[in-house]
Amino acid sequence: MSEVILSREGLRARSAPLWLDATRKTACSFVSHAHGDHIGRHLEAIGTPATLALMGHRLQGAKTVHRQVEYGRSFRIGPLELELFSAGHVLGSAQIRITVRGHRTVYTGDLNTAPSRTAAAVEVAACDTLVIESTFGHPRYRFPPRSEVEDRIAAFAGEVLDAGVTPVFFAYSLGKSQEAVKILGERGFKVRVHPEAWAICEIYSAHGVRFPNAAPLSPEAEAGEVIVAPPRTREFRAWNRRGPIRTCFLSGWAIDPGARYRSRVDAAIPLSDHADFDGLVDYAKATGASRVLTTHGSADDLARELRARGVDARAMNPSPQLELF
Template sequence: MDHAARHETILCTPETAALVRHRIGETQYREMPLGEPIEFRQSRLTTVSAGHVLGSAMLLAEQDEGSMLYTGDYRLGESYTAGQAELPHADVLVMECTFGDPFYRLPPRAETIAKFLDQVDQAFRIGATPIVHAYVLGKAQEVTKILTHHGIRVQQQQDVFAISQIYEACGCDLGAYELYDGRPKQRHVVVSPPRSQRGSDVHGVVLAQHFAMTGWGWNPQLAARYRCDHVVPLSDHADYGELLETIEQVAPQRIYCTHGPKRFVDDLRGRGHQAYWLG
């Protein structure tokens, strides 16, 4: 959604349309529910779940000459709020490769969540308020649902709360959360934007423990930049192993990579794939 801009017509899922309206206002939307193909010019277009945030979709374009799958931002595996990505076969794959480095084989998500919940509990035990810093759209709602699913109540900063209300209107139940009013409640977690963004300061908290939620935190050399007590490697992007799994499942003849390290293309060529960097 941080890439959204005004266009003459926006083709997107209904959930994405609701979120984009919040960001940029009214424009012409052509809504494409997941799995319901439309004819557009000379192509048959189908949205399939991307597992990134609510409403995120890959686009499968099919013509008589062949097919292409454009991933956009995506992640494999289960999600509390974003659904699970689907990977249809396509002749050409255009994929993001944010974590296209073998270092970024992130730990199992269940393991990461269990460790995070334990750290939250430890903060409660010393009388601290856990403040979780996460992207306003997507990660903040995923973290909220993780917490409420495990019986932990949440207070949200205004920008996060506004997006969460759209999630709820789209049928995504986030559990027991409320707007933060400047007064922290006992055994509640406050969810706030990343510390580098406007609105991340949480006033009224006497003793806090700060958490950053990002896959980049898996790299200890990068973790210090987040200025938090804990950096949790919870990502909404495919890690290195999931990128390779994507290629195996889609089985494309050609691969075009973007938004990641260019050396990932060399890696794929070394594995026998016809891969190119899309500059």
């Protein structure tokens, strides 16, 4: 029986008052990572030191008690034996394994199985029941190899600079921006970072991630700068006084036809911090889980594809009963 159930507040453990990535205030929630749709002003939050530092930055003024847990250290809440594993998604991101009476249930949170320059590599969390996110869980989402994606980012920056224009990469402030800053800086580009993303770079630095050739964006433009900024295109264009720019959106959604036009950018490159379809399927199989529950995004598509491959899988959608068994 799955230890993870869907309740009014979202996902929670069945046998103890532990919520999973609740966004409404709870007594105690596991926080898989610090993206806005996974955090809340809880009385107590359980997560890795990096996740709790990033959450504290995003929810300033919250009086949450932080219970820091490193990857691979087991701990208990009531009858639950618990352990965190790296999820490979952003700095500090974790999966949680909940073992009750010998049955192991893993909840992944957001998961990335491809290499990252700023997050620890994903660890396979062996289990009996797997609750897995499905953001890119449709077969149309297959990303190019990471090295090819990085080459395309560097090529865009180089070509735009050669034309005497400033390249601007739009990327989410937490996770994607730090990857972009690291990729470009390690290739020798002079990277200038929007203050919102730079504040998060500083938290990454405090946890050991280095950003060569990078500095905060200043009002005085210098020649040869490459800019990384949050994806608020119109706001950036209104603010920019640097002369001509060419823009590029960094996101897994770049794989969708028309992404470039919808985002009003000159280019879109599929730099993702989520696993693609093959990554999700391979991960589900690697855990050895005999039952897979899919959540978020393309949950129905991923469950159907897993069933076609012989896995007992179904989507974990809200139901009128609220609790799914």
